Amino acid sequence: xxxHLLYPMADQFSAxxxxxxxxxxxxxxxxxxxxxxxxxxxWMIRTLQRLQKTGQPIREDGPERHILEKxxxxxxxxxxxLLALIVPTLLWANLTNPFILIILAVTxxxxxxxxxxxxxxxxxxxxxxxxGKLRFAxxxxxxxxxxxxxxxxxxxxxxDLALPLFKDALIELGWxxxxxxxxxxxxxxxxxxxxxxxxxxxxxxAMLSAASFMIIAYLAGHYxxxxxxxxxxxxxxxxxxxxxxxxxxxxxxxxxxxxxPAQVFMGDVGSLxxxxxxxxVALMTKHEIVLAIVGGVFVMETLSVIIQVASFKLVGxxxxxxxxxxxxxxxxxxxxxxxxxxxxxxxxxxxxxxxATLKVR
Numbered sequence: 001x002x003x004h005l006l007y008p009m010a011d012q013f014s015a016x017x018x019x020x021x022x023x024x025x026x027x028x029x030x031x032x033x034x035x036x037x038x039x040x041x042x043w044m045i046r047t048l049q050r051l052q053k054t055g056q057p058i059r060e061d062g063p064e065r066h067i068l069e070k071x072x073x074x075x076x077x078x079x080x081x082l083l084a085l086i087v088p089t090l091l092w093a094n095l096t097n098p099f100i101l102i103i104l105a106v107t108x109x110x111x112x113x114x115x116x117x118x119x120x121x122x123x124x125x126x127x128x129x130x131x132g133k134l135r136f137a138x139x140x141x142x143x144x145x146x147x148x149x150x151x152x153x154x155x156x157x158x159x160d161l162a163l164p165l166f167k168d169a170l171i172e173l174g175w176x177x178x179x180x181x182x183x184x185x186x187x188x189x190x191x192x193x194x195x196x197x198x199x200x201x202x203x204x205x206a207m208l209s210a211a212s213f214m215i216i217a218y219l220a221g222h223y224x225x226x227x228x229x230x231x232x233x234x235x236x237x238x239x240x241x242x243x244x245x246x247x248x249x250x251x252x253x254x255x256x257x258x259x260x261p262a263q264v265f266m267g268d269v270g271s272l273x274x275x276x277x278x279x280x281v282a283l284m285t286k287h288e289i290v291l292a293i294v295g296g297v298f299v300m301e302t303l304s305v306i307i308q309v310a311s312f313k314l315v316g317x318x319x320x321x322x323x324x325x326x327x328x329x330x331x332x333x334x335x336x337x338x339x340x341x342x343x344x345x346x347x348x349x350x351x352x353x354x355x356a357t358l359k360v361r
Contacts, residue, residue, distance in 0.1 A: 002028075002091045022218060022238050025092040026245035032088035033246045037253020041080055045257060045264045048074035056265050057127050073262055076118045077254065078270015082111045084250035085277075089243050097239040102149050103280045104243075109142040110189050110276035114268035129268065139186045139276075146280060147181035162286040164293075164357035167230035184288050188279030191298035193271040194305060194324050199262035200255055201326060201340050205297045205347035206274045207251035212294045212351045213281045214244035219358065220285045230361040232286045240281055247277060260337050294354035297347050301325055 003025065006016050018024050049055075056075035086104065093100045117129035129135075150158045159177040163169040173180055196202035219225045221238025254270070257263045266274075275298070282291035292299055304325035311319045320328040329339045 001095075003094055022221075022241050026214065026218075026241045029088040029092040029242045029246040030249035032091060033084040033249030034253045036087060037080060037084045037250060038256065040083065041253065041257050044080050045074065045077070048076055048264060052076075052122055054125075056267065057121055057125055070262075073265055075122065075265040075267040076115070076269050077258065077264035078111070078114065078118075078266040078268070078273060080257075080264075081250045081254050081266060081270045082107070082273055084253055085243075085246050085273075088246040088249065092246070093242040094239050097236050098149070098153050099236055099240050099284050100243060102146050102153075103240065103277060103284065105149075106142055106146050106185060106280040107273050107277045110139065111269050111273035113138050114193075114270065114272035117272075118267040118269050136186065139189060139272075140182045142276075143182045143185040143279075144178050146185065146283070147178050150284065151177070158283075158286075160286075161288065162232050164287075164289055165360055167361040170232070180288075181283060184283050184291070185276050185279035187302075188282070188291065188295065188298070189272045189275035191295070191302045192275030192278070193268060195298050195301045195326070196266060196271040197324060198326055198330075198336055198340050199260040200258050201343060202271055202274075203251050203255050203258055203266065204340070204344040205295065206278065207248055207255065208344075208347045208351045209278050209291070209295045210244045210247035210251060212354055213278065213285065213287070213291070214241050214248060215355065216287050216290065216358065217241045217244055217281060217285050220287070229358050231358060234285060237285050240284060243277075244281060247274070260340060290354045290357055293357065294351050296350040297343050304328070 003019055006019050009016050052074045055072040056070075085107065089100065089104065095101070113130065113135060117135065120129045121127060130138075147158070159174065160170040160172050161180070163171065192202055192206060195205065217240035218238050219229060220231055220234045221236060221240070223233050223235075226233040251274070254266065258266065278291060278295065279288075282288045301324040304320055305323045307319050308323035311317055321331040322328055326339050326343065330336065
């Protein structure tokens with residue numbers, strides 16, 4: 001809204017020309033999200049504590065320490081993330097840009113599903129929320145809607161898969177673009193959801209992934225930079241940098257309250273919306289495989305669950321002491337902060353590797 005309000009006045013006030021620069025508006029969105037988190041966060045935590053009383057239901061099959069230490073901590077803190085993400089985007093981004101409208105719809109849609117899921121868990125006082133099949137169907141519908149919008153309203157060509165490390169290497173997906181969109185957006189949303197099991201564990205890698213795609217979106221939307229690097233040029237995608245910048249600010253602000261020991265959990269409303277947002281941005285910038293690299297911690301957590309379930313069903317044995325894999329390391333005796341920080345370190349390394357693929361062509 002600031003962009004639409006102030007930039008048209010640049011003819012009268014030359015200083016307002018600064019609003020045409022994506023870099024300036026990205027920094028503005030990041031700082032706005034961070035300040036908003038700090039201002040609203042304490043009030044929101046007190047409100048959630050008052051409404052939930054006994055906090056988030058803790059899974060009974062999890063580590064015993066969680067039941068002793070985390071009982072009473074409120075959930076649905078992801079509502080703070082959503083507010084701190086959406087408001088700055090509305091303030092600083094060009095709202096006529098189709099990519100911004102689509103990514104906001106995806107983020108809000110997954111956030112609404114997560115909010116419903118969290119509400120059911122809190123009201124029923126158990127860890128069962130929205131039935132899995134219904135949740136997947138709703139998530140898939142949003143992903144297909146986003147894919148359809150990309151193909152028909154963005155003005156860009158979507159329907160192929162770009163390969164990192166290879167210049168101008170594209171795989172035509174055709175109708176498979178729609179199930180592929182489900183894989184990317186729904187998969188990313190649920191992967192972050194699986195990772196959200198320790199204080200600050202999911203928000204750290206999510207912040208690093210958002211920072212990586214803030215850079216990727218800017219480069220993909222800039223004709224000269226994308227041509228030089230040999231990555232697909234997506235006209236208008238640079239505006240997604242503002243959204244990613246707001247995500248970085250919102251994540252950093254939430255981490256202030258979510259770091260060990262957490263004052264609040266993000267819940268499904270936060271994890272699903274963050275993951276879907278990352279998947280949506282990856283889809284719009286044609287860097288889906290890079291997301292799998294940058295978000296490798298989320299991939300690792302998801303694979304650990306798949307391997308554990310498959311192994312137990314096929315041979316009756318468990319590969320890990322508990323899945324997702326962060327619980328495996330907990331049961332091996334690692335203190336929670338040690339697991340969290342080491343996973344963050346892995347995320348930093350993977351983010352650097354993912355960004356390096358932009359140059360290595």
